[in-house]
Amino acid sequence: MLIDILLLNSDFSLSRKIMLLLSKRNSVPFLQPSLKASSSSYRFVSDIIHVWNYSIPTILSFGIGPCSGKSTSLNNIFLSSFEQSCSSIYFQNTIDIDFGYGFLPLRSMSIADAHGSMKKTLLKTIHELFDGFLIHVKFEYLFNNIGTVMDQLTMIMMQEKYLLLIIRDVPKEINTDQTIIQLNKIIQNQKYQLTIIQDTSSDNHLQRSSLSSSEYPTLPAYFLPDISNQGDRINKNHVITLRNQILDQLPTQCIYTMDSIKKELKILMNDDYNKHLREVNQMIKPLTDKLFVTPLDEDCVSKYFPEYLQFVQLCELKLKSTRFNFYASENDADVYQVRQQIFELEAASQTGNQSLSVIFQVFLDILKASDLITCLELLSTQLKEERQRLVSTSDMATQLPIQKCFSLEVLWRNAIVCSQHQSSDIQKFLHKQYFDYIEAGYPFEIIDGDNFHFQHSFLFQSLMPFHNQRTLVISIIGPQNSGKSTLLNYMFGTLFDVRDGRCTRGIYGSFVKSNRTDYDYILLIDTEGLLGIEREDKEYDRRIVLFCLAVSHIVIVNMVGEVSATLQEMLKLCADSLDKIGATIIPRPIVHFILNQKADLNIDNNKAAIEKIINDLKREGLDKSIDIRKETFHTLPSAFQKEGQTLTSNPKLSNVVKTAPEFIECVHQLTGKILNPTDSSLRRTSEISDPLQWLSSSIAIFDTLQKFPDLTYYQDINERRIDNELREHIRNNLIKMFSSVYRDKLIVESLHKKEDEIKEIFLGLQSKIDKTARQDMENLFKLLKVPEPLRKRSQQFLNVQITEMLNALRTSTIAANEREKVKLLVRNGEGDLQKLIEDTIARGIQMSEDIAAQEFEKMYKTTTNYIQSKYIPQERLKQAMKHIYTNYNIYEKECLVEYAHIIDHLTLLTNLNETKVPINELEESLIIRFACLGYEHSSVSANHFNPTGTTIYSLDIINNLVYLNKELLRQKYYEFIDKPSPQRETNSRYKDNQSTQSKNPVIRIWDVAKGQFVDKKDNKDESHLTVKTIDQFQMHARQAIEKQKPVTLRESSIDERQMYLPISRIFKEVTQRIIKAMQGVEKNEVRQIRTELIQKIVGSINTLIIEIKTELSPFCLELSRQLKSTLHTCAIILLTKYYYDEQMNHFSETLAELQMKKNNLKTYFISVVVPNSSTDTNYAISLGQQFREHLIQLFSKDADRIIENDLKPHNNLNRKWVQDRCDGLLLTKNDLSWHLDYISNPTKIIEEFFNELWKNVEKGINQNLSTKKSSYVSLISEFFYCIQGMLDTVKNLGAPTRFVNETFLSEKNNSLDANQNLINKQKCMTNLLYQYLSKGNIPKSVTVDTKVYNVKPDTFSAFQYLVQTRKPSSELSQLIEPLEANFKKISIGNLVMFLETLLKEKDKIVDDFKQYKSDFKSIDRQDTYGSLLDKVRGCPNLCPCCKRPCDVDHTQIKSNPGSLHNEHRCLTGHTLRAMNGYKFEGSGDASLFMCEQIKDDQILVIGPTRYQWSQFKQDHSDWNFESALTDDELSRLHGKYLTVWEKVGPKLCKQYGMNYVTHNSSPKVTYQSFHYILLLDGSGSMGGQRWNHLMEAVKEFIKRRTELATNDRITIIVFNENAKVAFSDEGVPNINVENIKFPSGGTSFTAAFKCVNDSITKLKNTTSSNHVHENFAIIFMSDGEDIFPEYELDKLLKEHEPVIKRFWTIALGDDKSSHKQVLEKINVKMNGSFYDVKTSADLIQTYAEVASSTQPSLLTSIRNLIPY
Helix, strand or coil: CHHHHHHHCCCHHHHHHHHHHHHCCCCEEEEEECCCCCCCCEEECHHHHHCCCCCCCEEEEEECCCCCCHHHHHHHHHCCCCCCCCCCHHHCCCEEEECCCCEECCCCCEEEEEEEECCHHHHHHHHHHCCEEEEEEEHHHHHHCHHHHHHHHHHHHCCCCEEEEEEECCCCCCCHHHHHHHHHHHHHCCCCEEEEEEECCCCCCEEEECCCCCCCCEEEEEEECCCCCCCCHHHHHHHHHHHHHHHHHCCCCCCCCHHHHHHHHHHHCCHHHHHHHHHHHHHHHHHHHHHCCCCCCCHHHHHHCHHHHHHHHHHHHHHHHHHCCCCCCCCHHHHHHHHHHHHHHHHHHHHCCCCCCHHHHHHHHHHCCCCHHHHHHHHHHHHHHHHHHHCCCCHHHCCCCCCCCCCHHHHHHHHHHHHCCCCHHHHHHHHHHHHHHHHCCCCEEEEECCCCECCHHHHHHHCHHHCCCCEEEEEEECECCCCHHHHHHHHHCCCCCCCCCCCCCEEEEEEEECCCCCCCEEEEEEECCECCCCCCCCCHHHHHHHHHHHHCCEEEEEEECCCCHHHHHHHHHHHHHHCCCCCCCCCCCEEEEEEECCCCCCHHHHHHHHHHHHHHHHHCCHHHCCECCHHHEEECCCCEEEECCCCCCCCCCCEEEEECHHHHHHHHHHHHHHHCCHHHHHHHHHHHCCHHHHHHHHHHHHHHHHHCCHHHHCCCHHHHHHHHHHHHHHHHHHHHHCCHHHHHHHHHHCCCCCHHHHHHHHHHHHHHHHHHHHHHHHHHHHHHCCCHHHHHHHHHHHHHHHHHHHHHHHHHHHHHHHHHHHHHHHHHCCHHHHHHHHHHHHHCCCCCHHHHHHHHHHHHHHHHHHHHHCCCHHHHHHHHHHHHHHHHHHHCCCCCCCHHHHHHHHHHHHHHHHHCCCHHHHHHHHHHHHHHHHHCCCCEEECCCCHHHECCCCHHHHHCCCCCCHHHHHHHHHHHHHCCCCCCCCCCCCCCCCCCCCCCCEEEEEECCCCEEEEEECCCCCCCCEEEEHHHHHHHHHHHHHHCCCCEECCCCEECCCCCCCHHHHHHHHHHHHHHHHECCCCCCECCCCHHHHHHHHHHHHHHHHHHHHHHHHHCEEECHHHHHHHHHHHHHHHHHHHHHHHHHHHHHHHHHHHHCHHHHHHHHHHHHCCCCCHHHHHHHHHHHHHHHHHHHHHHHHHHHHHHHHHHHHCCCCHHHHHHHHHHCCCCCCCHHHHHHHHHCHHHHHHHHHHHHHHHHHHHHHHHHHHHHHHHHHHHHHHHHHHHHHHHHHHCCCCHHHHHHHHEEECCCCCCCHHHHHHHHHHHHHHHHHHHHHHCCCCCEEEECCEEEEECHHHHHHHHHHHHHCCCCHHHHHHHHHHHHHHHCCCCCCHHHHHHHHHHCHHHHHHHHHHCCCCHHHHCCCCHHHHHHHHHHCCCCECCCCCCECCCCHHHCCCCCCCCCCCECCCCCCCCHHHHCCECCCCCEECCCCHHHCCCCCEEEECCEEEEHHHHHHHCCCECCCCCCCHHHHHHHHHHHHHHHHHHHHHHHHHHCCECCCCCCCCCCCECCCEEEEEEECCHHHCCHHHHHHHHHHHHHHHHHHHCCCCCEEEEEEECCCEEEEEEEEEHHHCCHHHCCCCCCCCCHHHHHHHHHHHHHHHHHHCCCCHHHHCEEEEEEECCCCCCCHHHHHHHHHHHHHHEEEEEEEEECCCCCCHHHHHHHHHHHCCCEEEEECCHHHHHHHHHHHHHCCCECCCCCHHHHCCC
16 A cells, blocks of 8 residues: 555656566555546556566466465465455455566566456456466355356466466365366366366375366366465475476466567556656657667667767777886887877867767757656666677676667766767756756766776766765775675665676766755765676776775775675775875775675674774774774675575575565664764865865876876785885986996997997897896895785886986987097098098099089988988987986886876977977976966865964965965955954854944954954953954865966966966976076086986975975865876976987087088098099198097097096085085184075075185196196197108108109019009008107018018118107107008108198197187086086975975985985084074074974974974974984084074074074963863772872873963863762862872763763853863873763764864773774764873873973964054
């Protein structure tokens, strides 16, 4: 009846949905009584058409005449659940049908149960719907009314359908045979014969009895005695026998087709319903007609889904691109090809097709239907039925082709993709319809599991109506087939799809309306099953887990049985990755483990496993990332119970699957437990509870997971740690292998080698390095026990690093080699030119001048073409990008995207190169481009908003901002002060009193005690105050920064005037830092890119990120990982441009050098090969030029050695060395401006000191260079002195034209003709000249081409005299000796002419050599000054505490500055804090302390934040604050600073607004006062030494608070099973701890917190004048175990949360104490600080820390805070 009422009062869609849900486990109504007197006696339920099972036969069971117990019999036979009849119209001539959907495997038939006696008219109406009949008739009624019975049977027996007459209540005492005979005689009159099936033995053997005649049709019948006693064994056997008979004889196929059945059902339908259904089907039919032909015609797919196919292809390419590993074996060409395809597809998709594609059009028509939800439901059903027909169950879990993937999700995806190119009206319409679909409770796709795509933009617009709806996010994860969707459906009534196998692909969401006040909706997230075998992507599971942890308040881990070790490790890794994700996440999600399908529901029996999981997480520090406690582990029984099939039962009998009542009850309890702690969770995360904000955060997280695969790459945390160690080891080894000295040496050694020889050298070098590095890695693998996948990855990383470094080095070497070849070509006529000359001479070809010129042009063109072929701009650009990325990756890993994302900027660089615009002029366009990229995602990630640790945010802080928009913040700050504040909400941190409406002016007051602005009326009625706290301003600014988007965002301009964090300002800083780092010593000079320079730039950018983080910290924000990665990407692109330009400039210089010398080379060539040219003159000129170049080359080498030797004493020059000496000048310098500069800008003074030092160094080098150059000039003079002597000698020996021929005498056996001998003699003359100059002697004979020529005696004597008078010095001989090859290419015919010409070159050679720049700046090619200056400038990082620069030489360890073993540090000591403007709050006295003097438990103020020193050091782990000085050294340094302070202090105090003091007395700081409530455990376990230590701890607390001179009030409550107030509202000095008595007894947290609540209520009601009663601080200490006091804590928070400012929990006991879990839960509920104290003696230190951990009150007047 209830179901019928629901159906009657539901619309079309709801009634259909009710029928669908009901049919899954129950029978559904088919025929119901008419409720209208005027209508027929029955009414058909039209909705049954939607649940009818058309695939199996349907059997109708009905009775003729009075026949009770039919439903019970059917239930026993078919395991159905038909209701038993009762006195109701709903059991009179009504029919229910059980379609068997609740059976596994699916039952082979559907059963219809007719209540009451079947009427003939009704049977006639409905019998065509059924494939068989079970007719029940009582034995007695059959005998008495055989005609009536046969009258009804005749109608259905005329059809060939299954039929069985069950004759019931057959008396046991009858004679069966006689009864059968008697019945057949009666029935024979009806022209039928009866076949009786009877049970004749105990083994249920069946016999049939009938007439012998087969003249008439037979009617099967079964005699069934009275079986009302269901417990009777014989009755059970009867049921089994009957069941077997029916199951064996039932038809296996439907008689009627689905269409014919539907036709019959429509005839029975209500006319209105039929009409509506017809209209809906007409809407759907055009779509299904087109879709269902696609499996048969694949051409239709491309026709119907053009945009979606393009989208799928694009997603596949993007997935392929993200899988590319820069350090794997992918071919570069493949990577570029994929990126190019992506680019082309994205470009094509942006243009789009404005016309509507076929499927999109018809789907859009469906969305226009008035009954949208019904249309979509029916469409979904038809698609599912067709998919099941085409696809096997096993294939259903795989990724199906579009032509078989019939689902509503694909249609929505297609519509979303197609709509992007349609009008805004169509898009808005689609958004609205999708929202209606979601609002109706249907699941929606968040992440497309087929294409791994997040349609966030479409979802954002569709979910816009959910704006400002507070939403709790609950996700579920777990292995495949663990029942995740089922669990959510039972817990929250969702409609997630369920079936065996993988039924969820990707991630789905569903909104559920909440009936609670603290949130409006619950967003349930259902995920794809983990650990499945269908996915090939091993990281996919980890991405799902990490995504859910990052975006959910609550994560349910659903497991079958126990928690698998694999899932545990996955969870730990993802929890660890939460802190590294660098995007706004929901902090510390609560993780609930559901151990389902458990026979044993006692969770305590899993205690050991649970404690291990919790302890493992704590050990790794992951309990701060996710919230897992003992209370978050739950057990559930199996959801379903199977009944039916046994070992002896009929195999055709299916199991009925019923929902276990115990499961439903446990699920309801579980839902309450899971939702119970969400109050505290929402308090932590209220700022991202809006679905639209959630979407923005989620897409940022999704994109981060795509770009940073390292977040989910590793199997577990240990792998991540090992990988970091391996990477660090590899980096250090690589830097050692490829040091700058080694690189330079290799380049020099390869200068004169051929390109093939260079390649051979590098191949051998790579083999050697690979072998050494591989062996080193294998040793490390064994030591660290590295797993195989990580070994492979590390080896790939190493191989690529070595390969790319060698590639870059080889490129540089070949480039240097090419340059050297051109130099040789220009200087010596070598290479192609010399070969051409020699070939020409050898052929004896006489050339005219024109032909010689043509030959030269041909040679020149060949040479230039060869050089140009070595420089392909696009390939060089790719090589440059890989080189920079490889080197950059050595120092930055965490925020560096995969190389595939870097390649996206290749087109940008190509375009920039084509414009040929200098880098300085490109800066603005780069800034805009990368700023636009930065704005694509959230620029910041939000941490838990807890500004209690920050100082009062003031104008002082705003005015010192660099990166945030100080103008905008200042403006908003003033607006915040002047604008009346709204009443604070009840969950505010500060109490708010409702201000009255008044026309009186408002006076702005600063409450120094509470850090609040107060609006006070002129009438001085202090009862009307509106409290406005600074943290409200910080929250407002925080939200604005999170949501900020520029007004204008174009490729040419960005309007960031209203941006709190202008991203372009950050990118401008990045580009300027790089440009500055790349700037050489001279103006417009650009430094060479080396590894050390890249290390410096990486460190500078990371420093920038830290600086911005400091400015964002008051808002509990930091830069998002996406933006950090974009900053590093910008750096890589800019450095790539620099490196490419460096290569391009070298190429241009090479060609320019060749072009400049072209005419000279051409003249020389012509003079040699053209007859009648002055050969001797040309040879002399050529030799002079070669001599000059040789001198320059030798001098350059000597100069390099001089520079190297002169710089050796300064190899250890670095910042620390210079800073030590500058510190030494502190006491001796009398220049006040120098002292002030050194304090405010030490780098400036250090540079000045270095430059003074360098002047002397450079001066010494230049002097040595000048001396060396002078020695070379002397050698030139000596050379020409010798040449002049030979000329003088030759002139006296005969005619110059015959001298050579006559001087050398051929031997008698010489058979050469005169001309050939003359050529040889000319070479002899050259040889003799060389011997004289290089050896200092004259040979008696000279051999040329095996022919010996003797020197004429008188000539020999003359030359001997020359040697005696003008013998070349050994220095000159050594200089000439390497020129032997040059002399061999010369032939001297007229020695006089040759020598005279050579002497004429003297002045030119001397002048050229003297003009050759020989100073250090001109000679140095290693950027020596710039490199030393970098070392002296050192690290740009400043001490985050005192602002003293880091003086560590980070280049000594090749890792990212600030990383492990390469931390920042002030090795020479920190400075006085006052020198950077630090003062004591309250007194304003300058702080004369140094960082080394701060103790771990002391509180200090750094910028806008307060820290405990120990915590500050943890937060700045990139700094080592340990002193490198001894105590004596530190004391002397402090004294030195104090002496200097006397000189500079007054000036600095005036600058920073401090009080000048020469020493610090106890700081006069007024600390914030509280009303402390000390809640002390006095149970029996606290007796003895524990109680004594606790009392000592309380005394220490009192002592510390007294020392701080606060106006505290104290209440002390001691509790056991009861609670008693020991002191109430006492001043600190009035507490006598000796009066606190130890009560002993049990433990009751309930009593303790009830007493706290009562005490606060009493104090608030009785004392309103003391402000400390608005600042309660509760210190709860216990070692006992008790239940969680949920009610008392809820009441405490509800009534007093605004005045409870601080809460501490002190848990005493070892780690294994189970009571700590409850204490932790209390602490979480109260949002407190948790102290885990191992021994009672530690209580004293703990209470001391708590007493010291409060903030000083701001005593500065409002005038200082708000300028008038």
